Amino acid sequence: WSASGKGFRRWCTLNDSIFSYYENDRNAVPNGEIKMEEIVCLVNNPPDTHGFESTFEVYIESERLYLFGLDNPEAIRKWVKSIAKSFIHPRADELLSYDFERIGRLQYKGGLNLERAKEGWFALAQSVLYAFFEDSDKEEAVHLKKLQELCIPGCCFPAKRLWGLVSLPRTLYIQGERKLDFLGWVAAIQKAAGSSGDTLSEQQLTESDIPVIVDRCIDYITQCGLTSEGIYRKSGQNSKTTSLLEMLRKDARRVRLKEGEHHVDDVSNTLKRFFRDLGDGLFTKEFCQDWLKAAAVENEEEKVSQYRHLLSSLPVVNRATVKALINHLYRVQYFSEMNQMNTHNLAIVFGPTLFQTDGKDYKAGRVVEDLISRYVVIFSVDEQEMRKQQDEIQAIIKMRIAGSSSGTQQAGDFICTVYLEEKKTEAEQHIKIPATMTAEELTFEILDRRKIETKEKEYWSCFEVNEREEAERPLHYSEKVLPILHGLGTDSYLVVKKQLSMENMLIYLASRVSDSKHGMMKFREERNVLGLGLSTGFHDRYFILNNSCLRLYKEVRSHRPEKEWPVKNLKVYLGIKKKLRPPSCWGFTVFYENEKHEKQQWYLCCDTQMELREWFASFLYVQNGGNVWPSESSKVRASRTQQDSRLGNISLIPLRGNENEMRNSVAAFAADPLTVSDNQSALGFTVQGAASHWLVASRLLGGWVWDKIPMHEIRRRELGGVGECC
16 A cells, blocks of 8 residues: 555465565566465454555564455455464364454353463354364354453553453353454454344343343342332333443443442333334334234234244343343332332333334333233243242342331342352341441341350351352451442352350450461462453462552562552452362462553462461451451341331242141241240241231232231131131
C-alpha cells in the first residue's frame, strides 16, 4: 500500500508452501515471499473494510502484516481457503470447513495443567470459536455468547499476556506472544462474545440458551420483588430504566444487580422494555398471528396441542426464553395475595409487551394468561422440576410469613440456603437476609431455629465454603452477609459450624508481644485469568505481615521484598486443592483483588498446625483492627432470642414423602429439637403461646408444609381416619 492509502497491484502465486508476489505476471523475480510456516494468523475481512469489496490479512511471526484485496469476493474466498490449507496443521483440517473470519495458531493453557503453554489452532466463525488443542484429537467449540466470564486484557502489552475465556466445562487461557495478531484476536472474540443485535439469538446467553439480560432481571425480581405490590404493573424511573438497559445491552455478563443499588420496579420495567423493543419479538413475526389464533380455540385439548406445536416451532433461544419467563410469571402470580398481581393482571401487562401491540387486541393477553395458568401442561414440567419449584416457593413463603407478622418490608430481602455444620438436605435452613444482617446475627438465627444453646468456649461462626478450591473462610462476626451472597459462585455456600481453632488463636494473640508476624512458608502463585503470576510448584519464601501489608522476600537475608500486598485487599481461606499436591495439609488459599479489579490467587503452606493457627490469627487480627471475636455476643444472642419468641418467626419445616412417612414425621415432631414450646401440644403438634394459633401440616402444591393457622379457621377433615388438618 502507498502512503496515500492506495494499493499497489501485484501478481501473486502460491506454490510449494510459499506465497510470492511480483511486480507483474511477466517478472520472474518476486518482490517478496511469505513462507507458510511463518504465518500465524489469516483474517478474512468483512466487505469494503479497506476500500476494496473483499480483503484478507496475513500475519507472520516477525510481527508483520500483509494486506491483499480484490473486487471479486469469490476469488478472495479461494485465496483464503488455499492459504489456510497450506499453513494449517493437517490435524486441524476440519477448521477449514467453517466460514471463518479469522484462523491461526495461538498458545493456550487449559484443563488441570496450567504450568506449560501449548500450541493450538483456532478458527473464529460468527460467535463460535473452534479449536484443535495439542492434547486432543478432535475439535472443540467454545460458544462465545455463552461464556460465563470474559477477561479483557488492559491497554499495556507485556511480553506474554494471557486472556481468559471462562465457559463450561472448562476455562481456557489464550496466550499472546505477538502483539499485532493477538490484539486482533482479542478484539474479534470480544465483539463475537457481546450482544450484536436486537433479536434474542444475538444476545449474550446462559448455558440454558436464555439471554443473560432476561436471566439477570428474573433472578433479581425472584429474590427481591416477588411480594412487591404491583410488581410489573408499576413503572420504575424512566432514566434509571434506560441507563440499566443500556448497561445490560452493552455487556450483561458484567452487570450485577444488587439490593440497595437497583429498585425492583426499575428492574421489572427494564425487562418489559427489553421484550417490547425486540426486533423480531419473543414469539417471532412469522408465528405471532398463529399464537393469537390459538387463544380463540375453545376445546381445551386442542388449545394445549396448538400451543405445544407453536412452542416447538420457535427458535431454540426463543423457546427457552418463553419457558423461563412464563415460569417466572407462574411464581409471581403465586404471591398474588401480597403483590396483587394474579394471572389476569400479569396477562394485561405482558400481553401487549410480548406481542408488541397497542393493547387493543385482547387475544394477546389471553395467550399469556393461558400460558401461565396451563404452565405445567404446556411446558411438560416433570415431577422433579415441579418439586424443585415447590421447594423454592415454600422457602419464599416461609420467609414472607415470618416477616409479615413482624411488620418488616420484604421486597428487598434476599433468601438463601444456609447449612448447619455440614452440607446435606436435612441440615439446610432457608434464611431471609436483610441488607443489615451480620455474620454473627446469621449464626444466632440458625442456632436459635434449631434450639442450640451455645456453651462456654464454643465459638460458632458462619463459614464461606468454596468447593471448587476445597477451601473455607470464617466470616468476621461484623461482616455484612448480603454482599457475600451476591459474590458467591455456584460452587460456594454458607455453613454455620464451630470454629474449633478459635480458642487457641485467641490465646496466641493474647500472649504475643508484637502486632507483626514473620516467618518462612512455602509459596505457590497461580496464573490468574489475566496471566499474572507463576505456576511452578511450592517454594520456600520469607514473609512479614504487619498492620498494612504482607511482604514476600526470597530469603531471610533479602532487603527488598519481591512482592507486597495490602492486607485490606486479601481474602484468606483455610485449605488448598489436593490436585496441587501441597507439601503439607496446613495451608491457605489467598485471593487478591485491587481497586482496578485485577485479581491474583496464590497458596501458602505451613509445616505444622500450630504455625497455621498463628498465621491465620495474625491475618484476622490485622484485617479487623484487633477485633477477632466479639466480647459481647451474649447481648446479641439475647436480643435475637427475644425477637424469635414472637409468633411470626416460627421455623416452618417441610414434610415430604407418602402418608405413612408424614405420620411418622408428625409423631416424631414433639421430640425434635425444632419444637417451639413444651407447654402445650396436641396430636404431636406443638402449640405456640396462647391457643389462638396452632402449627399444622397442610398440603401445598402436592407437598406438606408447616403453617400457623388461627384457631377459628381450623376445620377437621377426615382422610382415611386421620385428619388431614389436625
